[in-house]
Amino acid sequence: MSQILLDRVKEVVKPLRSCRNASLGRGLLPKSFVVAESLELTNKGSVDYGKLVVIVDVIDQNRALVDAPDTVRSQMNFKRLQLTDIKIDIKRVPKKKTLIAAMEAADVKNKWENSSWGRKLIVQKRRASLNDFDRFKLMLAKIKKAGVVRQELAKLKKEITA
Numbered sequence: 505m506s507q508i509l510l511d512r513v514k515e516v517v518k519p520l521r522s523c524r525n526a527s528l529g530r531g532l533l534p535k536s537f538v539v540a541e542s543l544e545l546t547n548k549g550s551v552d553y554g555k556l557v558v559i560v561d562v563i564d565q566n567r568a569l570v571d572a573p574d575t576v577r578s579q580m581n582f583k584r585l586q587l588t589d590i591k592i593d594i595k596r597v598p599k600k601k602t603l604i605a606a607m608e609a610a611d612v613k614n615k616w617e618n619s620s621w622g623r624k625l626i627v628q629k630r631r632a633s634l635n636d637f638d639r640f641k642l643m644l645a646k647i648k649k650a651g652v653v654r655q656e657l658a659k660l661k662k663e664i665t666a
Contacts, residue, residue, distance in 0.1 A: 538562065538582060543590040543612060544570065545621075546580070554625065556616060557585070558607070561597050569597065573604045590615050 540559050546552040557570040563579055570585070571577040577600070594606045607613075616622040634642070 538568065538587065539591070540568075540596055541592050541594050543588045543592060543616070544585040545588060546584055547586050548584040552580075552584075556612070558592055558594070558603060559585075560594070560603070571600065571603055573600075573607065588616070588619075588621070590619075
């Protein structure tokens with residue numbers, strides 16, 4: 505059902521993209537749409553920040569019902585969610601057990617960790633958890649790496665000029 509609705513929206517939006525600057529003001533159209541079954545990343549709130557949740561139902565134009573294996577089903581404002589490209593094949597408002605099984609079947613965690621966005625967030629968390637001595641060791645490693653690169657570059661320049 506949601507795929508049919510998405511196809512209809514795309515049919516309407518496609519002609520509008522050709523006349524982007526005509527009568528649409530700024531001309532910015534969304535490239536992805538909020539759909540139930542899609543995986544989202546929470547971007548606000550102290551408790552839920554950075555968690556992956558699934559939209560199980562759209563309440564109205566501003567809120568959605570979200571759920572995840574490690575959180576309680578609750579409503580969340582769309583401003584607190586960031587869209588991802590990962591979709592899960594579930595029915596509307598599934599039970600928790602069904603949702604967990606669908607997420608495991610779709611291999612959501614692995615897809616997220618292998619995406620460039622997921623890898624970037626993992627690196628950010630790892631860097632934030634470094635202590636002072638770890639940052640010092642990292643600095644020394646960068647200096648050593650830059651020295652090796654500089655030496656190899658000098659060798660190559662010498663070979664070219666000789």
